[in-house]
Amino acid sequence: MTEHLLAVDGLTIAFPSDAGPIQVVKSISFTIGREIVALVGESGSGKSMTGRAIMGLLPRRAEVTANSLSLNGDDLLRLKPSAWNRLRGSGMGLILQDPKFSLNPAHRVGRQVEETLLLHSELSAAERRNSALDMLEKVGLADPARVYASYPAALSGGMGQRVMIAAMLINRPKLIIADEPTSALDQELQDQILTLLRSLTEEFGTSLLLISHDLQQVARYADRVLVMRHGQIVDRLAATSLADAQSAYTRGLWAARPSAATYGSRLPTLGAAGGTA
Ligand SMILES: Nc1ncnc2c1ncn2[C@@H]1O[C@H](COP(=O)(O)OP(=O)(O)OP(=O)(O)O)[C@@H](O)[C@H]1O
Ligand SMILES: [Mg+2]
Numbered sequence: 326m327t328e329h330l331l332a333v334d335g336l337t338i339a340f341p342s343d344a345g346p347i348q349v350v351k352s353i354s355f356t357i358g359r360e361i362v363a364l365v366g367e368s369g370s371g372k373s374m375t376g377r378a379i380m381g382l383l384p385r386r387a388e389v390t391a392n393s394l395s396l397n398g399d400d401l402l403r404l405k406p407s408a409w410n411r412l413r414g415s416g417m418g419l420i421l422q423d424p425k426f427s428l429n430p431a432h433r434v435g436r437q438v439e440e441t442l443l444l445h446s447e448l449s450a451a452e453r454r455n456s457a458l459d460m461l462e463k464v465g466l467a468d469p470a471r472v473y474a475s476y477p478a479a480l481s482g483g484m485g486q487r488v489m490i491a492a493m494l495i496n497r498p499k500l501i502i503a504d505e506p507t508s509a510l511d512q513e514l515q516d517q518i519l520t521l522l523r524s525l526t527e528e529f530g531t532s533l534l535l536i537s538h539d540l541q542q543v544a545r546y547a548d549r550v551l552v553m554r555h556g557q558i559v560d561r562l563a564a565t566s567l568a569d570a571q572s573a574y575t576r577g578l579w580a581a582r583p584s585a586a587t588y589g590s591r592l593p594t595l596g597a598a599g600g601t602a
Contacts, residue, residue: 329356330499330532331379335392338374338383338556346388350374351556357500361523361533363543363564365578366553372536375553376502379534380419381409397499414445417500418493423509424485428477434461434488435473441496460491465521483514490522497529504536519546540567540579552578 334354339346350371355362364372377383379394381401394401396416404412413419421427428437438457442448448456454473461469464487477485486506493501503522507515523546526533537543543550544567552560552575560572570576 329358330397331357331534332393332395333375333379333391334394335390336375336378336394337390338371338378339388340384340386341388349556350378353553353556353558355551355558355561357532357534359530359532360548361526361535361546363535363537363547363550364553365537365540365543365550367578368538370553371556372553373504376419376504376534376536379500380413380417380502382419411445414441415496416498417502418498420486420489420493420501420503420506422505422507424477424480424482424489427489428480428485430477432476433473434475434477434480437477438473438488438492438495440492445496456495457491460495461488463525464488464491464494465517466491482510483518486510486514486518487521490518490525494525494529494531498531500532500534501526502534502536505538506535507542508538515542516545522546544568 333356335352336350336354337348337352338350339348353375364375366372374383374387378389379396379401381404383389389402391402396412399412399416428434435454435457438460439453442453442456446453458469458473461472466472466484466487472480472484472488477488480488501522506522507518510518519542522533525531535543535547544564547564550560550562550564550567551558552562552572554574560570560575562570562575567575567579570579
């Protein structure tokens with residue numbers, strides 16, 4: 326077994342422009358084991374592009390290069406499309422900010438939770454249904470059978486995010502990438518969802534890359550933190566060290582953390598000295 330489930334070495338992502346390629350991620354390197362690693366940084370720093378590159382879900386125009394990009398020993402740079410599909414179904418999953426955009430409004434919840442089992446397992450229809458009902462219960466939904474038969478429109482935001490987590494974890498992926506998974510929810514629900522993600526990934530031995538701009542939240546739920554700025558990783562630290570970070574930039578981000586007053590608005594862009602602009 327590889328010690329590092331995910332190993333990223335020299336990942337660079339560029340978009341073509343009239344003035345030549347623009348690098349939005351610039352030769353970043355990091356590893357993830359069985360832990361929660363947070364990727365933080367101001368808007369536009371390259372967090373989502375990094376997550377998408379690992380999932381093989383970058384826009385077609387994006388140019389990706391790396392010395393290596395490997396998941397559990399598989400070289401992601403050389404995967405064929407069919408292997409990508411298999412990996413996305415069983416090796417890793419992506420949880421996005423808003424379940425409204427991830428769940429198909431035209432299909433019942435149960436079918437969507439079961440989908441990876443349908444595509445990537447040999448289970449019978451009855452086994453898939455049982456597995457989905459178990460998973461819906463595990464993510465804390467009170468009436469799994471009712472949720473199973475519902476359409477996404479009948480779910481609240483918090484329920485929708487629980488359903489997404491059930492759908493992502495049902496096939497026991499090795500890695501989950503959660504890109505601002507709770508930004509659309511109020512504080513209490515954010516804590517509930519992250520507590521749930523933390524305990525389930527621990528139980529299943531799943532690695533989690535948590536993309537967030539809320540450093541307070543990251544301090545509570547992550548093990549390690551990578552700070553991105555202008556496409557580079559500018560600081561690496563234990564989540565427990567966030568409150569007294571050495572780097573001026575990280576300290577600035579910590580001080581600019583969202584509060585109830587700024588809830589829903591974007592993080593301010595930080596000046597060169599790391600202070601709040
Ligand atoms: N399709 C695209 N073509 C060109 N540039 C893009 C494209 N998509 C994103 N970018 C640029 O890539 C950079 C990194 O974007 P990314 O979405 O990774 O930022 P982020 O750190 O996730 O920000 P946020 O906190 O706002 O989600 C940004 O400057 C963005 O403008
Ligand atoms: Mg983003």
